[in-house]
C-alpha cells in the first residue's frame with residue numbers, strides 16, 4: 001500500500017506524509033503500534049484528494065485529532081491515519097460573538113482567543129487537551145458543561161469528499177458523544193459565545209483549574225477518564241471502592257490520584273491497558289453491580 005501512496009503523495013498531496021509511524025508518539029496514552037500511512041492534509045483540497053484516492057483503492061481511513069482520547073492497539077492501524085492537526089487551523093469571527101474555527105486547532109488555543117476577546121462559553125475546556133474536531137465528536141465537557149452548548153453547526157466532508165454543513169438541530173448530542181453521519185470528518189465548527197468581562201472569565205477558569213487539580217496531578221501519560229460516569233455515581237468512586245487504586249498490569253496502572261485514569265508508567269503496551277480495563281470492569285461489576293462503559297476509544301488491530 002505504501003508504494004501506491006508514495007506516487008500519489010509526490011504528485012498531488014501538499015501536506016506531510018509519514019510511513020510506518022508508531023501511534024504511541026501521536027497519542028497522549030503513549031501506546032499503540034504503527035500507522036501504515038499518516039498523512040497531514042494542509043487544507044480541504046488536500047483532504048478531498050486523499051479521501052478520493054483512499055476510497056478508490058479501498059484503503060481504510062482513520063481520523064486523528066490530538067490523540068488524547070484514544071488507545072491504539074499494539075498492531076497499529078492499517079490504512080491511512082489522517083492527522084488533522086497541521087491543516088484546519090483557521091479561525092474567523094463572524095459576528096462579535098460567533099466564530100468559525102478549524103477542527104485542527106487545540107481547545108486550549110481557542111480558549112485563549114476567547115478570553116482575549118471577552119467571550120464566555122468555553123471556560124469548561126480549561127485543562128481538556130486535544131483539538132476542536134475531537135471535542136466536537138466526543139462532545140467533550142466538564143463540570144456540567146459541554147461542547148453542545150456552544151456549537152451552532154459543523155462543516156464536514158463525507159468519505160467521498162463531499163462537503164456539507166450540519167446544523168446543531170441535526171446532531172444528536174449525548175454524554176461524550178455527538179452523532180454525526182457515518183464517516184463524517186469535521187473540518188470546521190461554528191461556535192457561539194456570550195460577551196462577558198475578561199476578569200470574570202479568568203476568575204471562572206482559575207476556579208475550574210483548582211477543581212481539576214487532582215486529575216492534573218496524575219503525573220504520567222493517560223487518555224483522561226477511561227470510563228463514563230454511570231447514572232447516579234462516579235466511575236472513579238466505584239473503581240476506588242473495588243480496591244483498585246494503584247493496581248497494575250505490566251506498565252499500565254490505575255492512577256493513585258484519580259481512580260478513573262489509567263496511567264502509562266513508561267513501558268505500557270496497549271494490551272496492558274486493555275487487560276487492566278477488562279479487570280476493572282469485572283471487579284467493579286462484582287463489587288457493586290455497576291457496568292462501566294468506556295469513554296476512551298479503542299482503535300486499531302489486535
Ligand SMILES: Cc1cc2nc3c(=O)[nH]c(=O)nc-3n(C[C@H](O)[C@H](O)[C@H](O)COP(=O)(O)OP(=O)(O)OC[C@H]3O[C@@H](n4cnc5c(N)ncnc54)[C@H](O)[C@@H]3O)c2cc1C
Nearest residue numbers: 065066067068069130131133134135140141185186223224
Ligand atoms: C489529561 C486529560 C484530561 C482530559 N479531560 C477531559 C475532560 O475533562 N472532559 C472530556 O470530555 N475529555 C477529557 N479528556 C479526553 C480528551 O481530551 C477529549 O475527549 C478530547 O476532546 C479529544 O480530542 P482529540 O482531538 O484528542 O481527539 P482524538 O483522541 O484524536 O479522537 C477522538 C475521536 O474523535 C475522532 N475525531 C477526531 N478529530 C476528528 C475530526 N476532525 N473529524 C471526525 N472525527 C474526529 C477520532 O476518530 C476519535 O474517534 C482528557 C484527556 C486527557 C489526556
